[in-house]
Amino acid sequence: MAETFLRRRAPELFGVATLVASVLVFEALVRGGVVNRYIIPPPSDILLAFERVIVEEHILTRCRDTAIEMIIAGGASVLVGVPIGALLYRSSLWRRAMEDWIGALAAAPIVLAFPLFLVLFGRSPKTIIVMGFVHGLAPIILKTVEGLASTRPVLINVGRSLKMTPSQMFWKILFPSALPVIFTGIRLSWTFVLITIVGVEYLINLGGLGQLINELAERYDLPGTYAGICFVVMVSVLFFVALERVEAWLQPGR
Template identity: 45%
Template structure:
């Protein structure tokens, strides 16, 4: 009993450790900024960033920018899921196509695809279509790769069960392959959504067109550095929230597997 108590004292819960580390970092940053060890103009203290949120909400239209950015990111992830799952299925079905393209898609996943934005700017113009298209490009590689991985990993015995009941290839896919691969595919969609958010905010920033990216760009141009950091912190916080929510959904999907 005593040793159990000691162990629990020695090991605080993970959440306390995580937030404790963050709080320590912020306190150190605040102290360094106030002491003048780091320039408050270049890197404002956390308290100033926190205070800038009122301005972000009231004057800069943070909520509208958020809705626009995440609307575009979700549209990109949705479109990317439809295309990515279809392409992943083709790479799974055709051994030759899988052999020819899988490594290239994996290489694409590690490339800074956001740099392709001038090409899309020429094709679609300076509007939402370019931003959504860039989001789609960003989220495609993980969705394609995870779809292929999920479908490749379906146990042959499950497919044999379908065969013994005379399922057509389409019903085999719909009733067995897809649900069996769903947790892995969802993992790809989850990573894809995060890549889409990164690309959407990045392109909004680069082409200065709507959403959180443009808001951060404008604030930087006006030397509203604390508010600019506030915008960046907001994007990070929302991304982290999405990460945790989708992680919970994924865990739930996996637990039924």
């Protein structure tokens, strides 16, 4: 019984063990003077800073602010990106005309355009959300096009042989077939969205975790800064676990 449990949970246990081992190695390197403690503090100091950051810096409120911005920007990227991808899939001319531009948008360092967005939307969460949304849009559009275009022709022929309408063909064959690739796009997109949101919060010193990291860094509170970064990682993990659950629910057979 215990053996079966261990075998089933082996990847997770191995992952946790690797993380703990890495932390211990870092601790030894910093304490041994191999790594400068004024650049990277010892992991034990970071761990001790967690309590301070939670109690004094209202970390839960900041996590909530970042998470809300993430949900709005990430959700909007999906709601807008998937239909745009579907439209581009339908129009070969538009697809050929736009694909390279959208690819360039995905690669562009949108964070650096924050002054422009500040002028347009003011120093408010609106700026952060719009920038996250813009940066998260391209991967979803590109992966939606790719997913729809890679639908196996035989499935389309099944649809044709059953005299399916274009709408039935889209919702019952093309879209479900494309879902795994669309989810890859969502994962990429949400990575971009979170990076942009935290980055802009940091740059304009407004909002959730990015602002906190900025403030802690300004105070030269390095253990606190790294503790704040750990919370960003936790928010990211939470979003990706939730996304995995949604994906498994939508595609039970895969």
